Amino acid sequence: MPTDHPPLNRDEILRYSRHLLIPEIGIGGQQKLKNSSVLLIGTGGLGSPAALYLAAAGVGTIGLVDFDIVDESNLQRQVIHGTSTLNQLKVDSAKNRMLDLNPNIFINAYNEPFTSENAMRIATGYDVIIDGTDNFATRYLSNDVAVFLGIPNVYGSIFRFDGQLSVFHAKVGPCYRCLFPEPPPAGLVPSCSDGGVLGVLPGIIGTLQATEAIKLILGIGEPLIGKLMLFDALSMSFDQITLKKNPDCRVCGPKADITELIDYNEFCGVPGVDHKPEAFEDDITPLQLKDLLTNPVPPLLLDVREPHELAISSITGAINIPVDQVPYELEKIDRSRDIILFCKSGTRSRRALYSLRTAGFTRLKNLAGGINRWAIDVDRDLPLY
Amino acid sequence: MATLKIPTLYSHYTDKNKEMQLDGTTIRQVFENLFLLYPTIQKHIIDPNGKQRRHINIFINKINIVDLQKDETPVNQQDVITILPNISGG
Ligand SMILES: [Zn+2]
Numbered sequence: 001m002p003t004d005h006p007p008l009n010r011d012e013i014l015r016y017s018r019h020l021l022i023p024e025i026g027i028g029g030q031q032k033l034k035n036s037s038v039l040l041i042g043t044g045g046l047g048s049p050a051a052l053y054l055a056a057a058g059v060g061t062i063g064l065v066d067f068d069i070v071d072e073s074n075l076q077r078q079v080i081h082g083t084s085t086l087n088q089l090k091v092d093s094a095k096n097r098m099l100d101l102n103p104n105i106f107i108n109a110y111n112e113p114f115t116s117e118n119a120m121r122i123a124t125g126y127d128v129i130i131d132g133t134d135n136f137a138t139r140y141l142s143n144d145v146a147v148f149l150g151i152p153n154v155y156g157s158i159f160r161f162d163g164q165l166s167v168f169h170a171k172v173g174p175c176y177r178c179l180f181p182e183p184p185p186a187g188l189v190p191s192c193s194d195g196g197v198l199g200v201l202p203g204i205i206g207t208l209q210a211t212e213a214i215k216l217i218l219g220i221g222e223p224l225i226g227k228l229m230l231f232d233a234l235s236m237s238f239d240q241i242t243l244k245k246n247p248d249c250r251v252c253g254p255k256a257d258i259t260e261l262i263d264y265n266e267f268c269g270v271p272g273v274d275h276k277p278e279a280f281e282d283d284i285t286p287l288q289l290k291d292l293l294t295n296p297v298p299p300l301l302l303d304v305r306e307p308h309e310l311a312i313s314s315i316t317g318a319i320n321i322p323v324d325q326v327p328y329e330l331e332k333i334d335r336s337r338d339i340i341l342f343c344k345s346g347t348r349s350r351r352a353l354y355s356l357r358t359a360g361f362t363r364l365k366n367l368a369g370g371i372n373r374w375a376i377d378v379d380r381d382l383p384l385y
Numbered sequence: 386m387a388t389l390k391i392p393t394l395y396s397h398y399t400d401k402n403k404e405m406q407l408d409g410t411t412i413r414q415v416f417e418n419l420f421l422l423y424p425t426i427q428k429h430i431i432d433p434n435g436k437q438r439r440h441i442n443i444f445i446n447k448i449n450i451v452d453l454q455k456d457e458t459p460v461n462q463q464d465v466i467t468i469l470p471n472i473s474g475g
Binding site: 042134180202228242243 | 390392393394397398403404425429438439440442444447448449452467469470471472473474475
């Protein structure tokens with residue numbers, strides 16, 4: 001992290017002239033931006049616009065944490081990356097684009113998952129954290145790190161057409177845990193990779209996160225502390241609600257019992273985490289399934305995706321009952337046969353498997369990796385999505 | 386009747402209805418009426434022990450009902466009730 005901050009040079013004064021013309025920013029404010037540092041957790045949907053605007057605005061030091069590579073399905077919304085950077089590390093792709101936009105800034109790229117082991121090492125020294133992650137475990141981790149370091153955590157999250165935005169700053173207001181003491185039970189709330197997201201939505205919310213971070217650095221306006229903004233793209237409505245510090249908060253309350261980072265995957269019952277497929281005993285691989293389908297009595301294939309997904313890809317012979325309907329349509333499922341459940345990637349079908357097991361079904365298997373894995377390993381004519 | 390706003394996350398269980406008018410003079414009654422209309426949404430709001438799920442917050446006119454009288458909070462005609470779920474997408 002750079003420690004000496006030379007005054008703005010001639011080129012920078014020209015570059016930032018539209019800022020310098022605003023009385024609330026001026027030379028002093030622009031120098032504050034240059035001297036400041038922001039840590040961005042995730043360079044995906046939210047991180048893309050946030051990183052671009054922070055770089056353009058002249059935030060002097062920007063940290064990027066991500067361990068993923070750029071995938072074609074990212075480009076519908078992750079606009080910092082491009083077709084020319086497919087398969088590159090996201091942190092490298094983002095860093096190069098940001099330095100092209102503004103070579104006067106300093107970027108720390110952390111090509112690693114943000115974990116309890118490395119989080120304090122990475123985050124110490126930054127002025128602001130921006131939470132642009134895509135899973136509950138890392139959101140609780142980002143919150144707790146910000147609380148322990150006494151810095152604000154600019155929170156944004158999205159689903160389909162809805163966005164949420166807040167600034168959690170436990171020194172002066174509530175934190176994420178004050179509002180959400182616990183994550184949802186694993187599997188109850190789908191992620192964007194299961195449920196989808198309107199591509200411009202993270203553009204809106206991520207840009208608002210960058211706005212809040214810049215306001216915090218400049219000390220102007222009213223930060224969204226103690227408030228949460230709810231955005232609905234379908235009705236084009238921005239609603240604000242009021243948040244209070246929770247006296248029972250386990251990390252920032254007077255009786256806080258979480259005083260150091262914990263095991264966040266355990267806390268969040270991890271199968272909900274996108275990037276860490278776990279192996280289960282009742283998993284079946286696509287190749288094993290292919291063999292079973294040649295048996296004289298093939299298993300029953302139960303596709304638990306939503307009906308509109310069948311138009312994208314399907315497996316011949318499968319019956320379709322969307323995951324949430326499964327408990328209500330048990331009579332449609334022949335329990336005397338072996339049943340193979342599948343969805344897009346294996347998460348929803350695992351949920352359905354548990355609900356069938358609860359209902360007394362025994363001959364159940366889950367297609368690991370879902371129809372996308374099937375499309376890679378068995379039926380290459382099927383598209384991935 | 387009060388207005389209840391349903392997040393997209395749960396509009397799947399309300400025939401894509403994201404805003405509706407419901408009877409009830411307390412939060413509890415409004416939600417009982419919601420569950421009568423749309424039974425499949427209930428398990429997402431209420432846990433198996435009959436309690437409000439901990440990753441859900443319910444607001445009435447911007448105020449969290451935990452800071453009022455929880456599900457006994459009185460509801461008036463012009464009130465707007467918002468369900469805020471914990472979502473994680475990024
Ligand atoms: Zn707290």
